[in-house]
Structures are given as C-alpha cells and as structure tokens.
Amino acid sequence: MQHAFDESVTAGGVDVTVSGDLVRAAAVSDAIAASVTDKVPARLSASDPTLWGPDAESEAAVRLGWVDLPSSSRALLPQLADLRERVQAEGLDHIVLAGMGGSSLAPEVVTATYGKPLTVLDTTDADQVRRALGDRIARTAVVVSSKSGGTIETDSHRRAFEQAFRDAGLAPDRIAARIIVVTDPGSPLEQSAREAGYHVVLADPNVGGRYSALTAFGLVPSALAGVDVAQLLDDAAALAPALAGNEDNPGLLLGAALGAAAVQGRDKAVIADAGSGIAGFGDWAEQLIAESTGKQGRGILPVVVEGTDAPGYADAGGDAVRIALGAADSGAGDITVSGPLGAQFLLWEYATAVAGRIIGIDPFDQPNVQESKDNTGKLLGVLESEGKLPEGEPAFVDGSIAVYGDAALLNGAATTEDALRALLAAVPERGYLAVMAYLDRFADTGAPELRALLARAAGGRQVTFGWAPRFLHSTGQFHKGGPAVGAFLQITSEVTGDLPVPGRPYSFAQLQRAQALGDLGAITARNRPLLRLHLLEPAEGLAGVLGDARALSGGAA
Template identity: 65%
Template structure:
C-alpha cells in the first residue's frame, strides 16, 4: 500500500502499515482544525501547559517572508567581509545555531568552518588556521551559551596575540543573537557587527532565520533561494488535504504511538548534505520528554545496519528510489526545513507533548557549572576510584552490574550491547576531536552489526559528538523513554587552551560537560559506561578492533 502527497515542490511517500495509521491520525487532525490553526500560529494546539512557551515560539511559520528584509543587509555584509580580505568564515555556535548553516553550506559547496566543540585540540586547530583571513560569526540565541562564549574569548585572544586589535578586531566578528541578550550588549560595547534574530523562533526551528542565513551568506551560499523554496510550500500548510507537512507529522506521530518510535534516517541521492544531523536535533529535542519521544537514528545509507529490521524502527529515505515499508521524502532544502519543522510540531500534538521546550537540557548545564566551581582549577571528576578495567590505551569506568566481570574490551562491548532492553537503543557520545578523531564515528555501524550478531535484530545505535549532542539528542537521553544504554568516550589531550577571562581551560570545560551529563544520566538510573582513552588514536583503534 502506498500513499503520496505532493505540494510546493515537496513529496512525502508512505508505504506499508504506516499508510493506514497516518490516514487515521490525519483525519483526526483535520477534524480538530489543526492545519488552519497551526498555519495561523495558534499556541493552544499543544494544551494549556504549553501555551506560554508556544505563544513565543511560532515565528518560524512566517520566516519565508519575514527573513527577506535580511537579504540586502547580508549582501552588503558579505561584500564588506570580502573587501577586507576575509575569505575564511568560522561559525562559533551550538545546536540550532550551527546545524542548519552546516547543512546549507555543505549543500551549496562553500566552505564554512563550524566550531561546536570544547575539545581543545579541535579548537586549537581551527584558531591556528589562516587566522589573518578569518571572520568569526558568534551565534547564540540566549547570548549565554558557554561553548560559544568560550570560542569568542579564545578568538579574541588569538587575534590580539597576532596584533589584530581595535577597529580591525571589531571587523573580525559578526554576532547573531536575540534582542536584549547579554551577547548583544557585549557585542555593541566591543563595536562588533550585530544581527538580531526573531525572538519568537526557537533555536532548533531557526534554520531560515538569521541564525541559519547569516553565516551561510557570509560563506558564499545563495540563501535567497532557500526562502523562495520555503515560500512555495507555505500555502499548502493551511490545507487539510494535499498538505505533505501534515501527512509527515501524522505519520511520525502515528508510528511512534504504534511503537515505531525510532526514526532511521538515510539519504539516497537527495543532494542535501548532513540533513539527518539537523533533523536529529529538531525531532529529538522537540519530542524527547515526559518519558515519550521519537528518536532519530542517522545511518550511513539504506544498506547500513539498523536501517530496517526492528519492530520499533520506522525507516525514512531522503531522496529518490524509496521502496520500503516506511517514509520517503524529497524536495529542495528550503522547503524541507519548513516541512520538517511543521511535521515535528504536528507530531508533538499527536504525542501529547510540548514540542517547543527542552526541560532536561538545563540539568547538564547546571551540573557542568557545579563541577567547574568545585574543581577550582583542577580537572573535574565524577567517577571515584579506579577504573573497572584497563586494556592498553583504554580505561573502562562502569558499574559492575553493567560490565559483568568482563576481562577485555570485546566482552565489555558485548555486555553493553546485550544490556539494551527490548525496543531500546544504544547511544555513543564521544567527547573527542570531531576532525582529528573522526574514525570514532565507525563505532555506530560496528555496534549495530555486533548487536545483530548477538540479538535477533540490530539495536538502534546513535552517535553524537560531545558537547554538540547535548543540544540535540541530549534532551531525549534524559527526558525520553527509560530504555537507553549509554557509551561515553573521553580522551587525553595533547594540548589545552585557557579561556581568557575565565578560571578554567577548554579541557576542564570539556570534562565538566562530559561528567555533568554522565551524572545526569546515572541519577536517572540510565546505564552508562565511560571509555577513557589514554591515547586517543590508539584507543579508538582498540575499540574498533574489539568490534571487528
């Protein structure tokens, strides 16, 4: 059975059991008047408890038009930057401030260096590359994001050390933030260029706002086309039928209610780069709360282990050639941003949750701050005593009941995989150098393959770089269903960087973030093991070898 809904250049295809489930939910949404109410920005759609938050979080519905006045200013700003000889753009931002620009620029084939880490090795490599040709976009909705504030301070120090000061320094920074944020005030005092974003748009819904457009335009992407693509889809959003965004949202919600609450996302020739990472944040952070949620699992392709098989997995193919039991989505990037935002809001209503808050994100931030205060210049710690096991370059820190007396890494990883409950998932969280330690990403498919050998079907396995995932799946890990098992990876650093004006280094901040999140997980009784790599390269090789 197949159903296809097309409008505004976007097509959503449903196949198999999801067709009937989505149809029933769609009819209920239509009878409740949801399409017209959502298009009109009605904040009551998610219940009385969500009204206060939703009333200031629906501006994304109008960004295809409301962002157009930005375009002339962005063109002027890009011309000024090029005239200054600054042809390397670094984006310091987290979550919604970085994921959309990364998709936009990679899809457009233009260079943007995204800095969404506290790993001192990765930050040092970025700061040390073509500094004389670099302009930094500092992007934070709240204006108080600790990672972004640290990046700004490190770059200010690096520019000063290179003799770039005063008015010349001021031209090296472009700040994107909400009106009235502490970052806006600090930026104005420093003489930096400031672009204010729409305060009625939440971070993960901000792809078509200043947060998505400013860094992308400076890097050379033609962002006007994104708004045109979204505008083409907009008229269909108020329609009860021939509304692909409503269909997709109904399918996501209906699948989750039926137990298919893992959304395996694979690309097959969509022409859009890294879209799954953006959708992962949008869906996981929006729906993972109150013990409910939809967990996106971004896989390497339609043949990747874990893409199909489990009864709790709903496959999604981005691009052409979809022929399986699940969902297929095609369309241009600007329209897809709006499509998935609308669909996620609809899925939130179907699941009975508020898709615009993130109640469990703050806990890890608070834990990080507490550990930094307690460390007082030393390395933060949350794990007392000796490691449960040391194998060459790898330390294993885990409760005895999780590793069950394992004597080597293969046995530890086997114990972790088998600890995942039925209809559960495994999350890998790597606090490493996303560029220098990129091989760690191979752990995701290898763990999925190992789980398929040890169990009837492959366990859904997610992979996140820390602290980047804290602004994404981190909400789901703590607020979603109690069925996850967690693998955290930390590693020794060859170098460290001080954070000017702060009593901690990037290394200390990174450890505090890792341990703070580990504390939040364990306080909820969520099984977690930490692999600490005494030597990063050797340790990653050992973990990969243990799964071979």
C-alpha cells in the same frame, strides 16, 4: 477526503514529496482526519499556541515565529548582502561559525549542500579548537551565534578568537571588524557585543533554536560563506500555502505518519540519505526531532545511519520507521521524503510540531537540557576550588583504555571487549544504545564507524552516534526526558595539548571533561546503564575500541 499519497505535492513550482507504504496506513489516515477535524493546518499556519494543550500554551505563544519565516526573514536580505560585501572588502574569505545545536547544524547543512566553505566550531575539544585558531587567522571572520547569549561553548570560542586576533597584532577596531554576533534581542551577548563594537544581527526571539534554520542563525553564516540564501526562502515560501491546507499537505502527512507510528510503538525514525543531494540533513533533522519530542517519557528517537544498506536500516525491527531522503520513486523506506533544502527545513519543522501534538507533548520546550549544563557548572566550581575534577577511579585499564562503569553493569568484565558486550546485554528490549564521543570529529574520523559495528552486534536494537558536546543540544534532551530504554557508551580522551579559555579559570580540555562528567551524572542518576571508555592515548585507544567493536560485530561494519 482525498490524499495524493504517492504523487508529488507541488506548490508554487516547488516539488515536495512524502510517499511510501506507511503513509497509507489506517492509523495515519485516522490521525490526518482527526487533525483536519481539529483544524490543525489552518490553526498552525495562523500560529495558534493552543494546539498543544494548556500546559504548552505559554511556551508555544513565544515559539511559533518559524511559521512565518519564509516571508519575515526576507527583511534580512539587504543587511546580509551589505555584510558580505563588507567582509569581502576586508579581505576576509575564511568564515568560522562558533555555535551549538540549532545555531550550527543548519548552516553546516546549507553550506555543504551548496558547496561553500564554512568552518563550523561546535566543540570544546582542545585539539579541534586549536586547529581552527591556527587556520588562516589573518583572513578569518567569526560568526558568534548564541540565542541565549550565554552558551558556554560559544562564549569560550569567542574568547579564544579574540585572544588569537590580539596575538596576531590586531588593534581593537580591526578585531571588531572580524566578529559578527547573532543573538536574540536583549541577551547579554547583544549588550557585550555592542560595547565591543561588533556587528550584531538580531534573530527572531519567537523562534526556538532548533526551528531557527531560516532565521538569522541559519542565514548569516550561510550568506557570508557565499550561499544565495534568498533561494532557501523562495523554496520555503512556495511550500507554505500547501501547509495551510487540509489536502495535499505534505507536512501534515509526514507529521501524522511519524506521530501515529510512535503512538503504536514504532518510536524510532531511522533516517538514511537515498540520493537527496542534501549534505548532512539527517544530523539537522536529528536535533529537531529528538529535542522537540523526547520528554515526559515519550518521544521519537531519530537514528541517522550511513545509507539504506546500513545496519539498523536494512534490518530495522518492528519498533522503527525507515525514512529515505531522496527520489520519490526510490522505494527505499517506509516513508520517502524529497524536495529542495529550504522547503525541507519548513516541512520537517511543521511535521515535528504535528507529531508532537499526536504524541501529546510540547514540541517547543527542552526541560532536561539545562540539567547537564548545571552539572557542568557545578563541576567547574569544584575544579576551581579543589584543582581537579572528581573523575573517580577506573574499574580497570585495558592497554590504552581506562574503563569506567559500575560493577553490576560490568559483571566481572576485565577487557574492553567484555565491557562492551556487557553494555550491549544491558540495552532493554525495544531500547537503544547511544554512543557519545567527546572526541575531535575532524581527526578521530574512525569514531562514527562504531555506530554500524555496534548496531551489528546489538541484536536488532538501534544504535545512535553523537559528537560531543553538540549532541547535548539535541539528542541529549531525549536521553534524559524520552523513554527510559537507553543504554549509553561515553568515550572521552586525553588531548595532545590543552588550550586555556581566556578570562576563565579552566581550559578547553577541563571544560570538555566537565561536560562529559556532568552528563554522565545526569544519566546515571536515572539508573540507566552507562559505560565510559577513556582513551589514555587517543589514536591507539580509538583503534582498540574499534577493534573490540569489530570483533563483537563479527568482523565487519
């Protein structure tokens, strides 16, 4: 069997390339040969749910609709054109997307890549929510996206915008004209939205959230923001025939490379942009790969870095695969992947499904995501009954930073720098450190620098960074269900002013804190090292953490 390992794979006029040294490895060739023997390309393109074994069959049977989206989603195009025309006729030129995980990451990538404005609200940070509510409210339309219809963050956003519209003096029918709901058929959100007179767009129920880029979840907000979403479908459709073939199949090649490498111990995929022209694609791929593969003590940990010269990429160790998103001849990674955005969405979904089969997991379930949600619900119940959350007492306070951690981890630390040093020392061999920031991602812009700083200090171990609570819908699954080699840095903060969630007995700050404490409980219950730094004064505290991390890294990011 011949494979064009270093040549562009062209299908229907779209160039998608997977190349690099790793794809030539014997283990990858063996994985491809085994997949061809098992007829994986033909069976996957035919949505065969038996590919991942009997335990996964029932879930896969209702999660393979993404295979056909390049054609099936075309039915949405007339509806999307009419919807955009209606919104424009109402004078609504500020589009807000309230969604989490797969419901928000794909539209954010699409609109940023095509240069179209979209306000993405995927947070429970009170300051960030308040800023969105106060931004051009008279010209705002809100897309409320939730597959289940019960996502607590999205429900809170919807309630807050309904109240903001009422406060602006809008009558119920004018509010209804400004809210568009995207959800699965039969969800509780569909019922309540129809009762309120909102425009409802139903998504394909046979597609999981992280595979939903080319469903209504990805297309509705992108189209309202002004993107020609038909081009996304065209590019994906041009690639689709190649994914059904045994040769020149870039999805099979990428999936085999990721899966075979993980089986051999290279289970961290370090992703850097190398001139792809696609904005933020690594963040979308992160949630797809982590939530799909991180379970049963196995998985591929995606590590999104700042560039090909970033710590953790240029100096990646033997447990990592370097993936460069960009020109095929860049030579910047063990694997280089290039192609237009619509085709890339389909390519990575296909490759993740293939890699999951090689690793031996069900790529369509997320058995550990619900745990933190349940913990959050219990904590909100405690808040309602007792008037406060059970945060406990800090081990010590260092200036504007309250430090929480068990005595065994802290090992006598009396400063934040010493506590961070102790946490780094607790990262297992071939393990990773996850930074989980319950902060305002548009105000606390320095926080992501922690990834590079701590990676320099981590002795070759990988470091990830995630904004909370959105990471709970992506890497949060890997943290609990993947290999038990993680250590965790949770950063929480006081807010400058709280904001009530209308119709609920809690505020946004209380919800955010309950989410942080709920996830903390899920991680510490597994006896994994976790340090919590609570910023008593946000700006000063974050500056202090950055300064300590900089000192540990040798003074430079």
